[in-house]
Amino acid sequence: MLRDPLARIPSTLLGEFYAHQLRHRRRFLLLINVLGQLAFLTYGWADQLVIADQALASWILRVGYVAMMVVPTYLVFYRLQNVLLMDVLLPVSIVGAAGIWFWLLAQSTDPHTAVYQYASLIFIVLANLGIQVSFVAALMLSVGISLVVGVGVLNVTKANMHDVLIFTLVYYPVFFFSLFISWSNTVSRRKEFAQAMLNEQAKRSLEASNRVLDQLAHTDALTGLDNRRQFEKLVRYELARSARTHQPACMMLFDIDHFKQINDTRGHDVGDLALKSMAEVARMQIREQDAIARYGGDEFAVLLTNTSLEAAMVVAERVRRSIEVCTLQLPTGDTLRMTTSIGVVGFGPTTRRLEDLVSLADRALYLAKKGGRNQVVRQDEPETVT
Numbered sequence: 001m002l003r004d005p006l007a008r009i010p011s012t013l014l015g016e017f018y019a020h021q022l023r024h025r026r027r028f029l030l031l032i033n034v035l036g037q038l039a040f041l042t043y044g045w046a047d048q049l050v051i052a053d054q055a056l057a058s059w060i061l062r063v064g065y066v067a068m069m070v071v072p073t074y075l076v077f078y079r080l081q082n083v084l085l086m087d088v089l090l091p092v093s094i095v096g097a098a099g100i101w102f103w104l105l106a107q108s109t110d111p112h113t114a115v116y117q118y119a120s121l122i123f124i125v126l127a128n129l130g131i132q133v134s135f136v137a138a139l140m141l142s143v144g145i146s147l148v149v150g151v152g153v154l155n156v157t158k159a160n161m162h163d164v165l166i167f168t169l170v171y172y173p174v175f176f177f178s179l180f181i182s183w184s185n186t187v188s189r190r191k192e193f194a195q196a197m198l199n200e201q202a203k204r205s206l207e208a209s210n211r212v213l214d215q216l217a218h219t220d221a222l223t224g225l226d227n228r229r230q231f232e233k234l235v236r237y238e239l240a241r242s243a244r245t246h247q248p249a250c251m252m253l254f255d256i257d258h259f260k261q262i263n264d265t266r267g268h269d270v271g272d273l274a275l276k277s278m279a280e281v282a283r284m285q286i287r288e289q290d291a292i293a294r295y296g297g298d299e300f301a302v303l304l305t306n307t308s309l310e311a312a313m314v315v316a317e318r319v320r321r322s323i324e325v326c327t328l329q330l331p332t333g334d335t336l337r338m339t340t341s342i343g344v345v346g347f348g349p350t351t352r353r354l355e356d357l358v359s360l361a362d363r364a365l366y367l368a369k370k371g372g373r374n375q376v377v378r379q380d381e382p383e384t385v386t
């Protein structure tokens with residue numbers, strides 16, 4: 001459509017095309033309708049000077065016609081919201097306006113009417129200048145206006161073929177020039193629409209790619225959990241929030257016991273399966289609003305918001321137990337059982353910084369390992385750390 005000016009809008013896109021034109025062309029069409037009506041009105045001054053014998057009739061007809069057009073203009077632009085009607089309203093009204101004006105000329109006995117009738121060229125120009133959406137309508141209405149003008153000229157010239165011929169020779173280039181304007185306008189509108197569709201499509205696919213990139217940037221590829229960077233971002237946010245609101249929060253750090261052994265004896269692929277399984281089982285034990293992340297290697301971390309250390313211990317024990325009882329079915333037919341050691345730490349005055357919090361959680365995890373693994377250790381008194 002961008003390259004071929006004759007290309008039609010696919011029927012599936014027609015609704016969108018009209019909606020687009022309504023959004024972008026309504027004001028222009030309203031303005032040109034108002035200007036057209038005003039121009040028709042002010043030509044009363046010209047009538048007064050040129051066909052003075054029809055001045056009164058001219059003013060009455062012009063004011064009456066413009067007043068009559070207020071209702072359809074209001075309906076079309078403020079009620080029906082149909083851009084095709086907005087598009088054709090001006091040319092349709094011009095058919096009537098041309099009829100009125102030529103009737104006035106025909107009534108006048110002024111000798112200037114023979115020259116004055118050439119002013120009717122403005123009708124065909126104005127009608128095509130306004131058209132933005134439908135060239136077919138422009139063509140049909142131009143023919144309609146030309147018929148009215150033609151009949152009018154026959155009347156004014158009293159069918160003097162010499163005068164009619166001169167008028168026709170002047171009129172026809174203006175006719176085609178005007179049609180060219182409406183053709184060019186309607187083609188431009190179609191191209192703008194095609195460009196807008198392409199832009200919209202490009203914007204959507206860029207947004208989708210950005211979403212994927214964003215997702216990748218904070219997700220661990222193996223387990224689908226948050227990655228360390230995302231987790232630390234959430235913890236920093238929560239540390240600030242908890243300091244402000246004095247609401248409790250806790251962090252859990254845990255890893256698979258003797259994971260190196262699993263890797264060494266069963267292979268790296270089984271190790272990966274174990275990590276995935278660990279992630280799934282642990283995730284099922286925590287609330288939706290808590291964050292769980294793969295912190296690195298076989299280490300996982302959980303952020304428990306609005307949770308006291310006692311409640312966090314209950315959750316940690318639940319995680320430990322669910323890992324302990326889980327039997328992982330391997331593709332080889334073998335099964336794998338795992339245990340996990342967990343360190344838990346609560347947010348407090350001594351853990352205002354992420355580094356302090358992680359270091360305490362790490363310490364608790366270390367103690368859990370040291371204490372024989374498959375257990376939960378809390379670290380709530382940093383002063384006792386040795």
Ligand SMILES: Nc1nc2c(ncn2[C@@H]2O[C@H](COP(=O)(O)OP(=O)(O)OP(=O)(O)O)[C@@H](O)[C@H]2O)c(=O)[nH]1
Nearest residue numbers: 255256257258259260261263268271272297298369
């Ligand atoms: N399969 C697999 N292994 C990993 C991955 N990342 C780290 N590892 C392995 O995880 C193991 C981590 O072992 P450690 O935590 O140091 O020790 P452990 O054997 O778990 O012993 P404890 O933690 O003391 O119980 C190392 O062998 C790493 O190579 C991974 O993405 N996939």
